[in-house]
Amino acid sequence: MNYNLPVLLIAIPILFSFLSLILGSFNKILSKIILISVIIFNIISGICIYNSVLKNGNILTVIGNYLPPFGINLISTYTSISFLILLYIVFLVASLIFVSKNDDRADKISSVLLLYLASSTGILLTGDIFNLFVFIEIFSISNIILISIKDKKLSIKGSLKYLIITSIGASLYLFGIGFLYGILGTLNLSEISLNFDNISYFSKVFIFLFFLGSIMAELEVFPFNFWISDSYAGSKNYVNILLSGLSSIVALYIFIRLFLTVFGYPTFISFSYSLPFNVKTLFLTIFGLSVIVNELAALSSKNVKRILGFSSASSLSLILLSLSTGLKNGVMAAMLIAISVIISKPLLFLSSHQIMKGKGEKNLNSFIDGFRRNPLFSILFIIGVFTLVGFPLTPSFWGKFLLFISATEKISYTTLILVIVVFSITIELFYYFRLMHKLFIKDENIKVEKTKNNFVYIFSGILLASIIIFFSVKPYFTQNIVEKTTEDIFDKSGYIKSCLKSGEIDDR
Amino acid sequence: MRESDFNVGKFFAFLFVLILFLFMLSPLFEEGDGAKIDKNLSDIKNRVSYFHSLKSVKEIERILSDNNDFSKYREITDSAKTVIFGESKDLENGTANLVTSIVLDYRGFDTLGELIVLFISILGLTIILSTLSFAKFEEPSFLQITGVKFVTPFMILVGIYIFLHGHLSPGGGFPAGAIIATATLFSLIGCKFNYRVSNLKFIESNAGFFVILLATLGLYFTGSFFGNYLPTGIVGKLYSSSLILIIYSLVGLKVGAELSVGIKTLYNGEKDDDR
Amino acid sequence: MIFIAIIFIFIGVLFSFLGSLGILRMKDTYNRLQTSTKATTLGAFSTIIGVGFLNPSWFFKLILIAFFILITSPIASHSLARASHKTGIKLEENQFDALNNENGEKK
Amino acid sequence: MMIDNRTLYIYSFIIFLIGIYGAITNRNLIKILVSLSIIETALNIFLVSTGYINGSNPPILHSGMKLISPNSINISDPLPHALVLTAIVIGVGTTAIGIGLTIKLYNHYKTLNVNRMGDKDEL
Known part of the structure; x- marks a missing residue:
């Protein structure tokens, strides 16, 4: 029962982040070797945990030899561990790119990257609300540092904006924790979810709004998304990959865990009778607005990195929109879209970086004649775009299809969801096809030289593309994963039982 | 505007x-x-920390694992032990300061995260400011030099006292580290004591390494991360808390070194010391 | 005993209050420094004496505290005044500065 | 006035809102950071107030002190204190990073005013 491998996923990166500083002062290459080997260790042990979760159900890891709710514990569920493996693949790509570059501060940055890995693992696994807060703080501080690495005005401005918004968010989160602890007397997520319905009405609204406000910044949702434009445009390539891929996985997981499992959908529905506003309507409005605003911002910007950043924010909002329908089909759709977004966004950043290589400005015109310069990455870019927009047979296509179906189930929201989804698909198609069109424009005046691609870029690009193709070619495999994840998300009593060994609760 | x-x-x-x-x-x-x-x-009885402060978590766990229902722990508050200062011994942990017992024993993982937040923010400070160098400061006056030379040893002594007594009295590793870092700030301003950042970084990362190593050894001895494997003594004695004394000392060293690195970085930029 | 202690503590609190009032009322940095350090030194001292009367067993610790306040407070005010003079903060009313030469430049 | 949880709540809310007001209206980066630390202070007061019990002892055992369950336990809740310790350290870390970034920005623009940091220069 007490299975200790999950805690090593957090402890080993932390241990080696200190070692990377000690050994890196002798030779910078050592710290790079440490980084890569730790990620490979994490991937292998993540797959081991995945197998045992498949066999035995949720795994409870006790820390400090005190069983929950007295001590801190980690719970590895199917959702968290499959998210974790996706995260590790994206992280592997980003860190391979980091390793292939020369940097004076390689030892320090690889230490930051290791802590980033540890904190995101911790967010995905932890079963304690305050521990979650600590890991979120580590995560956002390392995000700030990574954004500001590129020593430009833009990147520093972006990271400062991110810092201000996340620290306000963190204080809101702590207020929520204070309320929860004051009322329930516990910090364990399972026990909170067991007793959350008993809290009185105003306090419930309060706690709910505090937590919602606090994770808005991580979620890149509309009123709190002003940090995106600077930080995506002003940061390095591997940081873009981390921000678009990893950050969205983590934010999504926090949203799922807090609002679907812990506070629970039953609570949401009982909310809606007594509140002046309906929670579901609130969610749909916020996220729908966010989709539209982000798409419009992406349409209007000239910088390619900015376009990709806003488009990743809008697809994250689309995922949240389909999560907040609260239906089984909606959540499945969210998972399908999430898989395609998480893998295709890093691919897009990678390939656009390679296409624009050698051009001084990073605006739309640097895409001209990209196909003749760099055919491989142009093809990869096109694959990424098709996956993101929802070309038939890709996971994103099935996701959007399911979202339409789920929209027809609840009549009151059908038009809203339909309008938003169609709108977003249209605008996405417009600006991505504009980019793709530029790839094939021939500029006869300039002699074209083929770009030399680094081996690491080719490897990681082909890795990501083959994962996407694998998911598209084997729809039953994808369906299997997504159905299991959805079941796990709705299985509130299973989550509680794996932690507290009890907890009869009526789901839905 | x-x-x-x-x-x-x-x-x-x-x-x-x-x-x-x-x-x-x-x-x-x-x-x-x-x-x-x-x-x-x-009413503190409705909370988890009731069992923490009476140091009877193991007892409750034993009772609960017979019933096999951990959500009903609030109903069996009677079976908790009595804790008397200077008499009770062989408890779960012998710390007289109950806050410390929570910080480093029951919720030790949080403190690990806390350490890492400080570590990563100072690391980030050195990364961000590594390309900057600031103007040189004025020479200190006679009064400042004398005062600093007099006060600094006492400050370091107080810092060491506080982290050694973190389990008995208010304080602990973090305040002690702050005091030590203040002492280094004074010596930097007062008598131009120019320490090397790389040495401090070495201390800092080694201390962090050993904290996690000690925690990981718990995996081997007790079967869980951050488990206590040293014996506990009588509540209120210096050697009463098992791992807490060692870990808090390491934390004190680490925080002191870390904040000194931060101060040095803000004072001078990392550029023009060693290398 | 308690009566004497209360009188001492009252004096201490009064002087601390006057010191903080001085920070509000005075016009420039140097005057503010003067009021704050002098008044808080006396305030802290008489508070410590008062506490010593209340709790005679803490006598030794209190002497140590008083000693450190005696050492550190003048140094702190000295460094503050020195720093503000070096950065060129001027007096509000009387422009004459004994540390400068006749033309108003720093020596 | 007797100080109980309710007063502490209201005070911490007031301080929190002062911090929010400062963060919204100020244009100076240092002042924004100061407002953020005011918010953190409010938070610490709030967290401590959730563990405060009227007329209770501090949760530190001293000579002659007993903790007998379940009726004569007369200490305030130690867990929020532990949370506050963590929160303080995290606040220090965030402030340090913020100051570093502010220094860097000041070096670029030679001003601390947010409005004067124009967007024309890059991209």
């Missing part, structure tokens, strides 16, 4: 804040069940 625009913005900000305030007051004046916050606060 002109003055007139500013006032309008301020007025709307004030209105926004006022509405938020009224909204925040609402849970306090709720009828019926709403006063739950107040009701529960007056």
Whole structure:
């Protein structure tokens, strides 16, 4: 029962982040070797945990030899561990790119990257609300540092904006924790979810709004998304990959865990009778607005990195929109879209970086004649775009299809969801096809030289593309994963039982 | 921005804040069940920390694992032990300071995260400011030099005392580290004591390494991360807390070195010391 | 005993209050420094004496505290005044500065 | 006035809102950071107030002190104190990073005013 491998996923990166500083002062290459080997260790042990979760159900890891709710514990569920493996693949790509570059501060940055890995693992696994807060703080501080690495005005401005918004968010989160602890007397997520319905009405609204406000910044949702434009445009390539891929996985997981499992959908529905506003309507409005605003911002910007950043924010909002329908089909759709977004966004950043290589400005015109310069990455870019927009047979296509179906189930929201989804698909198609069109424009005046691609870029690009193709070619495999994840998300009593060994609760 | 625009913005900000305030007051004046916050606060028995402060978590766990229901722990508050200062021994942990027992034993993982937050922020400071160098400071005066030379040893002594007695009295590793770092700041300003950042970084990362190593050894000895594997003594003695004394000392060293690195970085930029 | 202690503590609190009032009332940095350090030194001292009367067993610790306040407070005010003079903060009313030469430049 | 949880709540809310107001209206980066630390202070007061019990002892055992369950336990809740310790350290870390970034920005623009940091220069 007490299975200790999950805690090593957090402890080993932390241990080696200190070692990377000690050994890196002798030779910078050592710290790079440490980084890569730790990620490979994490991937292998993540797959081991995945197998045992498949066999035995949720795994409870006790820390400090005190069983929950007295001590801190980690719970590895199917959702968290499959998210974790996706995260590790994206992280592997980003860190391979980091390793292939020369940097004076390689030892320090690889230490930051290791802590980033540890904190995101911790967010995905932890079963304690305050521990979650600590890991979120580590995560956002390392995000700030990574954004500001590129020593430009833009990147520093972006990271400062991110810092201000996340620290306000963190204080809101702590207020929520204070309320929860004051009322329930516990910090364990399972026990909170067991007793959350008993809290009185105003306090419930309060706690709910505090937590919602606090994770808005991580979620890149509309009123709190002003940090995106600077930080995506002003940061390095591997940081873009981390921000678009990893950050969205983590934010999504926090949203799922807090609002679907812990506070629970039953609570949401009982909310809606007594509140002046309906929670579901609130969610749909916020996220729908966010989709539209982000798409419009992406349409209007000239910088390619900015376009990709806003488009990743809008697809994250689309995922949240389909999560907040609260239906089984909606959540499945969210998972399908999430898989395609998480893998295709890093691919897009990678390939656009390679296409624009050698051009001084990073605006739309640097895409001209990209196909003749760099055919491989142009093809990869096109694959990424098709996956993101929802070309038939890709996971994103099935996701959007399911979202339409789920929209027809609840009549009151059908038009809203339909309008938003169609709108977003249209605008996405417009600006991505504009980019793709530029790839094939021939500029006869300039002699074209083929770009030399680094081996690491080719490897990681082909890795990501083959994962996407694998998911598209084997729809039953994808369906299997997504159905299991959805079941796990709705299985509130299973989550509680794996932690507290009890907890009869009526789901839905 | 002109003055007139500013006032309008301020007025709307004030209105926004006022509405938020009224909204925040609402849970306090709720009828019926709403006063739950107040009701529960007056009773520590409804909380997890009740068992923490009586150091009887293992006892409760034993009883609960017979019933096989961990959500009903609030109903068996009677079986907790009695803790007497200077007499009780062989408890779960022998710390007289109950906050420390929570910080480093029951919720030790949080403290690990806390350490890492400090570590990563100072690391980030050195990364961010590594390309900057600041203007040199003025020479210190005679009064400052003498004062600093007199005060600094005492400050370091107090710092060491505080982290060694973190389990008996208020304080612990973090305040002690802050005091030690203040001492290094004084010596930097007062008598131009120019320490090398790389040495401090070495201390810092080694201390962090050993903290996690000690925690990981718990995996081998007790079967869980951060488990205590050293014996505990009588409550109130210096050697009463098992791992807490060692870990807090390492934390004190680490925080002191870390904050000194931060001060040095802000003082001079990392550029023009060693290398 | 308690009566004497209360009188001492009252004096201490009064002087601390006057010191903080001085920070509000005085016009420039140096005057503010003067009021704050002098008044808080006396305030802290008489508070410590008062506490010593209340709790005679803490006598030794209190002497140590008083000693450190005696050492550190003048140094702190000295460094503050020195720093503000070096950065060129001027007096509010009387422009004459004994540390400068006749033309108003720093020596 | 007797200080109980309710007063502490209201005070911490007021301080929190002062911090929010400062963060919204100020244009100076240092002042924004100061407002953020005011918010953190409010938070610490709030967290401590959730563990405060009227007329209770501090949760540190001293000579002659007993903790007998379940009726004569007369200490305030130690867990929020532990949370506050963590929160303080995290606040220090965030402030340090913020100051570093502010220094860097000041070096670029030679001003601390947010409005004067124009967007024309890059991209």
